Amino acid sequence: MEQLPLVSIICLCYNHARFLRPALNSVLAQTYPNLEILIVDDCSTDGSVRIIQEYLQAYPQLRFISTKYNRGNTTAFNMGWRGSSGRFILDFATDDVLLPERVAQQVQLFQQLGPSYGVVYSDAEYISDDSAHLYFHSQKHLPALDGDVFAEVLRRYFICPPSMLIRREVFEELGGYDETLAYEDFDFWVRSARKYKYAYLPEVTTQRRVHNRSLSSGWYQKGNLLLASTVVVCRKAATLIKTQEEREALTVRLKYEARHAYLTGNRKEAGQFLEMLQQVAGKQVLYRFIEVLNKYNIDLGFLRELYYRLRHKS
Incomplete structure (x- = not known):
């Protein structure tokens, strides 16, 4: 009988002491038998x-890597996957939780797919600090797509990042995550989806924790490096588009980012998005107006705040 492919779970920890035990327990509870856990x-x-050391003593199969000094998520993950051997890679933040059948379900789907498929992703449950149910990813981000998703990852957010299982060859071809960026998801989607297909598993496989220390909690705060990284990724995407559909998809993304950057007072990034928008889509009357407002530091941020107050009230 052919052995099941090795799956490497890269467990990334940075100040997750509060959530670390349930996270690691969920990895150890996987029903899939052929795992490498780093x-x-x-x-x-x-x-x-200290908690990690407890687990290393109790479970000798676990491997441990220290970054020695704080290097950021992208570099830490690259150290992990480069030290791994699995045919498939799972990027797991240790404030999240894997459901027991997660790996088994995704490997089973991968085995039905050809080598042109690089990523299997799924539905996920969002949970609070104290593990209370918030909502399911599919409730807010449908439709999910299969196959060539390049245009759609330019256009909108629809993949729950911790739900992905990734073929090793994808990381080898990309050279891992871009370590110059403050976050990895959007850049990985753009670069990998240009060549590889994605498959969607309509099952809840993961619990993603939402808390005030999560990376995305301060996305549009002034000076946040996440937004500067989005500028870099959009510039990469502009060099990769091949069709009018992809150009239109990137235009949607640039309009969205330009609006939010301007309305949150991120003047530099707003200007960069607006400049790219003109290069990709030509003159856009509304966004030329925003460009003028941005140039002269005219603040209309209250409109964004009003919109969200009304939306959440309803």
Whole structure:
């Protein structure tokens, strides 16, 4: 009988002491039998390493990598996957939780697909700090897509990042995550979807934790490096588009980012998005107006705040 392919779970920890035990327990509870588990700690300061040491003593099959000093998520993950051997790679933040059948379900789907498929992703449940149910990813981000998703990843957010299982060859071809960026998801989607197909598994496989320390919580705060990284990724995407559909999809993305950057006072990034928008789509009357407002520091941020107050009230 052919052995099941090895799956490497890269468990990324940075100050996750509060959530670390349920996260690691969920990895150890996987029903899939052929796993390689690497814990990468990015120089935590909250007692996470002490908890990791407890697990290393109790479960000798676990491997541990320390980044020695805080290097950021993209570099920490690259250290992990480059030290791994699995045919498939799972990027797992240790404030999230894997459901027991997660790996088994996704490997089973991968085995039905050809080598042109690089990523299997799924539905996920969002949970609070205290693990209370919030909502399901599919409730807010349908439709999910299969096959060539390049244009759609330019256009909108529809993939729950921790739900992905990735073929090793994808990372080898891309050279891993771009370590110059503050976050990896959008850049990975753009670069990988240009060549590889994606498959959607309509099952809840993961619990994604939402809390005030999560990476996305301060996305449009002034000076946040996440927005500057989005500028870089959009510039990459502009060099990769091949069709009018892809150009239109990138235009939608640039309009969205330009609006939000302007309305949150991120003047530099707003100007960069607006400049790219003109290069990709030509003159856009409304966005020429926004460009003028941005140039002269005219603040209309209250409109965004009013919109969200009304939306959440309803």
